[in-house]
Amino acid sequence: MRKMRWLHPVRVAVAVALVLALAGGPALAAPGLGVLKKLGLGFGPAKGGPPWLSSWFSDVSADHWALGDISTVAAKGVMKGYGKGLFGPRNHVTRLEIVVLATRLMGFEDEALALDPLEVAALPGSTFTDYPAIPAWPGAHECLAYALQHGYLWPLMQGGDGPVFRANAPAKRVEVIVILLEAAGLGPEAAERLGAPILFKDADSVPPWAWGYVALAIELGILRGYDGKLHLNKPVTRAETAALLNRLDDLIQTPADRRIVEGTVAGVDIPADPAVASTITIIPDTSGGLPGSGGEETYELAPAVAVILDGEPADLTEVTPGLHVALYLDRDGKVLLIHGETESEPSATEVVGMVLVTAHDETGSLTGLTLWVDEKVRVYLVSPEVVITVDGEEAPASAVVPGLTVRVTLEDGVVVAIAIGEEPSEEPPEEEKVTGMVLETDLTPDGELAGITLWHDGEAETFTAADEVEITRDGEEVPAAELEPGLTVTLTVVGGEVVKVVIGEEPPEVTEVEGLIVEVFLTSDGRLASIILWHDGVAETFEAAAEVDITLDGEPVGAGDISRGRTARLTLTDGMITAVVLDPTSDEVVTVEGTVTRVTLGTGTVPELGATISIIPEGGEVADEETYDVAPDVTVTVNGEPAALGEVRPGDHVVLELNVQDQVTVITATYTVSEVSGTVVGVVVDAGGKLMTLTIDTGEEHVTFAVDPSAKVYHDGVEVEHGEVAAGDTVTVLVARGMVTTVTITAKAGE
Known part of the structure; x- marks a missing residue:
C-alpha cells in the first residue's frame, strides 16, 4: 500500500500566505529556516575553490533564476543531471522523468528497485503497447511499474492516447502537478477542493479531473503561474521542475529531509592543509530528530561546500559560533550546503x-x-x-x-x-474646525500671526498659531493684519495649532460619489450609520451625518430600504453622508440565457465582489460572447441546489437574471449528465481502493474517464465498493462535467 506523506502544518500556513498575492514568474518563497524555504541561492567558494554547483553542472549559470532550486534538489539527490556536468535546465522534463522524480522525491525509489524483475516487465508491458520503446536507464522501468502498482500514474493516462505511454514526450504542467500531489498521497485533500475557485485568467483550461489538484497546488503555493495565467498545457522545463519539487518538498516530510540537520554553530575548523577536510560542529535543535542527547555533533564538509547566509553567497569563514544553520548532507553524511540566517527574529x-x-x-x-x-x-x-x-x-x-x-x-x-477601540500607537494629529468671532490677535514683529482669541460656543478661547498659517478672504490670501476684532472666522486647528484662517464662515465642502453598495450599517434606532461603497475600483466607508435625506424614484424612503448590491449616489458634506439617492429597481426582470465560457471571481476574500461571468448567448457563436458584472449578493443554484459562484463552471448552461444596472443578481446553472455503456478495459484505483479512472470500450473507441471520489457503484441494484469494478465488466456510467458520478455494473466479467 502506498504510504501517505503528511503536510507540515507550519509550512502550509506559510505557503497559504504566499498565495494571497497570486504572483507570477519564477518567484521564490519567503525566507525562514524553520520551514526550509528555498531562497534565491547564489553560491560562493569555500577555501577558494570554484562554486560547487558549477563544478557539477556547467550549463547552470550563476545568475540563473532557479539556481537555488536546482542546487537543493541536487544536494538532496532528487535530480542528478545527465552526467558529464550537464543538468539541462531548459530541456523539457519528459513523462518518464517525472515518474522517476516523483517516486524518488517521496522516498519510494528503494522499494521500486526491490520489485521482482518479472513484475517490473509484466505490469508496464501489459499496460502500454509502446513498452519496448520506453528507455531502460537505471531505475526507470522499476519506478514506472511502482507508480502503476501504487496508483499515481493515472494523471499521465488522461490524454486520450489509449494504451500508449510516450515516455520521451514532454510532460505538461498539469500532468506534473497532479502526479506529484498523487505520489505525495494528497488525493483526498484535492478531492475536497473540486468546487474551489481558481482565480486565474485561464481557469477554463483546467481539466475536470485535475480541478481539485490544481486548486490545492495553488493554495499551497506550489503552483503560482505567471502573467495571470497557469499555462497548464505547456511543457515544463527541468529548471521549473526543480522549483516545483522544492516547493512540494517544503510542505511534506520525505527521506531527503532526514539528510537536513539544523542547529547552532559551535565552531568551524578549516585546516591550513587543503588536503585535510574542514569540519563544522553544531549543537543540534532538540526537535531535529538527530542521534545523541543534545550534545555537540561534528560533520565533515564536502570539498566544495556552498555557504548561503541570509540568501546571499558567503565564505565559510563567515559561519561563526552562535549562527543558526541548516546543513544539507549527502548520502555519506558530508555537508554539501550550509544555509544560515543571521537574523531570525520575526519582524x-x-x-x-x-x-x-x-x-x-x-x-x-x-x-x-x-x-x-x-x-x-x-x-x-x-x-x-x-x-x-x-x-x-x-x-x-x-x-x-x-x-x-x-x-x-x-x-x-x-x-x-x-x-x-484603542488609538494607534502613533496617533495622527487631529484636525478641528472652529468658527467664532475674533476678540484679539497676537502678531509677531514681522506681522505674522502668533495667536488668536475667539468667542465661540459661549466662551473665549485662545489658539496658538503654527509657524505657517494660511489666511484667506473670499478665496484670496490676505495678511494677518486684516484679522480685526469683531470678524467672524473659521480656524483649521491641527495638533492644537492654527494652520488656516478663513475670514467669514467657511462654506461646507459638498461632493458626490456614486457606486455599488457593499454593506450598510444602521444604528440601534434604525438610522443610517455608515455605508461601504465600491467605487473607482476600491471599497470605501462613509459615515452618515445625524440627518440624511434618502430617496428612491424621487420619493423619500427609510434607511431600511438601503440594501447591498444596489447602486447609489451619495452626497457628502464635509465628508459625511447627508443625502442618498438610490437607483430605481425595476419590477421587470431581464433574463439572458447561454453557455458559460468563464467565471472570473473577485481578488479579495469575497469572491462575488468585482466578479464577472461570460457566456455565449443561446444560439450564438464564440464571437458573440458577452460578459456581465455579478452583484455582490448574487443568488446561485447549480442543478437546483444552492451553490457558490465558484461552482459555476465553463460549459454549464445558465439563465442569468439582470437588474437595471445589468448586474447579475440570479444565476441558475445546469449541466447535462450523459450515459455511456461498454466493457471496462482499464481500472486505476488509489491506495484506499477508490476508483480514479475507468477506461471503457464503447464498441467504437476506448474512452478514459476520471472518476469522482464520491461516485456511487451499483451491482444488482445494491451499492458496492469501488473495488468491485474490474476489467471485463460490462458497465453503464453517468458522466457529468467530464467525471464519472455513477457506475452500474450490468454484468460481471465472464457472466
Missing part, C-alpha cells in the same frame, strides 16, 4: 485600517482579515493564537466586524493581535 509591524471582510473556519475562529489601509485593500492571514481586545479587554473573534477601525499587529505578515 513586527502595526497597521491601522477599517475592516472590510472577515473569514472564519468552521469553529468560528478568525482566519483571514481584509482591511482598507492607506486607500488600498489589504488581505492578511490571522494566526490561530491571535489576541483580540476591545478597549484593552480580551474579546472573541465575533467582535471583529466590517466597518470597525482596528489596529493590527503583524509578525512576518501574519496578524497576531487585533485591537478595537
Whole structure:
C-alpha cells in the first residue's frame, strides 16, 4: 500500500500566505529556516575553490533564476543531471522523468528497485503497447511499474492516447502537478477542493479531473503561474521542475529531509592543509530528530561546500559560533550546503485600517482579515493564537466586524493581535474646525500671526498659531493684519495649532460619489450609520451625518430600504453622508440565457465582489460572447441546489437574471449528465481502493474517464465498493462535467 506523506502544518500556513498575492514568474518563497524555504541561492567558494554547483553542472549559470532550486534538489539527490556536468535546465522534463522524480522525491525509489524483475516487465508491458520503446536507464522501468502498482500514474493516462505511454514526450504542467500531489498521497485533500475557485485568467483550461489538484497546488503555493495565467498545457522545463519539487518538498516530510540537520554553530575548523577536510560542529535543535542527547555533533564538509547566509553567497569563514544553520548532507553524511540566517527574529509591524471582510473556519475562529489601509485593500492571514481586545479587554473573534477601525499587529505578515477601540500607537494629529468671532490677535514683529482669541460656543478661547498659517478672504490670501476684532472666522486647528484662517464662515465642502453598495450599517434606532461603497475600483466607508435625506424614484424612503448590491449616489458634506439617492429597481426582470465560457471571481476574500461571468448567448457563436458584472449578493443554484459562484463552471448552461444596472443578481446553472455503456478495459484505483479512472470500450473507441471520489457503484441494484469494478465488466456510467458520478455494473466479467 502506498504510504501517505503528511503536510507540515507550519509550512502550509506559510505557503497559504504566499498565495494571497497570486504572483507570477519564477518567484521564490519567503525566507525562514524553520520551514526550509528555498531562497534565491547564489553560491560562493569555500577555501577558494570554484562554486560547487558549477563544478557539477556547467550549463547552470550563476545568475540563473532557479539556481537555488536546482542546487537543493541536487544536494538532496532528487535530480542528478545527465552526467558529464550537464543538468539541462531548459530541456523539457519528459513523462518518464517525472515518474522517476516523483517516486524518488517521496522516498519510494528503494522499494521500486526491490520489485521482482518479472513484475517490473509484466505490469508496464501489459499496460502500454509502446513498452519496448520506453528507455531502460537505471531505475526507470522499476519506478514506472511502482507508480502503476501504487496508483499515481493515472494523471499521465488522461490524454486520450489509449494504451500508449510516450515516455520521451514532454510532460505538461498539469500532468506534473497532479502526479506529484498523487505520489505525495494528497488525493483526498484535492478531492475536497473540486468546487474551489481558481482565480486565474485561464481557469477554463483546467481539466475536470485535475480541478481539485490544481486548486490545492495553488493554495499551497506550489503552483503560482505567471502573467495571470497557469499555462497548464505547456511543457515544463527541468529548471521549473526543480522549483516545483522544492516547493512540494517544503510542505511534506520525505527521506531527503532526514539528510537536513539544523542547529547552532559551535565552531568551524578549516585546516591550513587543503588536503585535510574542514569540519563544522553544531549543537543540534532538540526537535531535529538527530542521534545523541543534545550534545555537540561534528560533520565533515564536502570539498566544495556552498555557504548561503541570509540568501546571499558567503565564505565559510563567515559561519561563526552562535549562527543558526541548516546543513544539507549527502548520502555519506558530508555537508554539501550550509544555509544560515543571521537574523531570525520575526519582524513586527502595526497597521491601522477599517475592516472590510472577515473569514472564519468552521469553529468560528478568525482566519483571514481584509482591511482598507492607506486607500488600498489589504488581505492578511490571522494566526490561530491571535489576541483580540476591545478597549484593552480580551474579546472573541465575533467582535471583529466590517466597518470597525482596528489596529493590527503583524509578525512576518501574519496578524497576531487585533485591537478595537484603542488609538494607534502613533496617533495622527487631529484636525478641528472652529468658527467664532475674533476678540484679539497676537502678531509677531514681522506681522505674522502668533495667536488668536475667539468667542465661540459661549466662551473665549485662545489658539496658538503654527509657524505657517494660511489666511484667506473670499478665496484670496490676505495678511494677518486684516484679522480685526469683531470678524467672524473659521480656524483649521491641527495638533492644537492654527494652520488656516478663513475670514467669514467657511462654506461646507459638498461632493458626490456614486457606486455599488457593499454593506450598510444602521444604528440601534434604525438610522443610517455608515455605508461601504465600491467605487473607482476600491471599497470605501462613509459615515452618515445625524440627518440624511434618502430617496428612491424621487420619493423619500427609510434607511431600511438601503440594501447591498444596489447602486447609489451619495452626497457628502464635509465628508459625511447627508443625502442618498438610490437607483430605481425595476419590477421587470431581464433574463439572458447561454453557455458559460468563464467565471472570473473577485481578488479579495469575497469572491462575488468585482466578479464577472461570460457566456455565449443561446444560439450564438464564440464571437458573440458577452460578459456581465455579478452583484455582490448574487443568488446561485447549480442543478437546483444552492451553490457558490465558484461552482459555476465553463460549459454549464445558465439563465442569468439582470437588474437595471445589468448586474447579475440570479444565476441558475445546469449541466447535462450523459450515459455511456461498454466493457471496462482499464481500472486505476488509489491506495484506499477508490476508483480514479475507468477506461471503457464503447464498441467504437476506448474512452478514459476520471472518476469522482464520491461516485456511487451499483451491482444488482445494491451499492458496492469501488473495488468491485474490474476489467471485463460490462458497465453503464453517468458522466457529468467530464467525471464519472455513477457506475452500474450490468454484468460481471465472464457472466
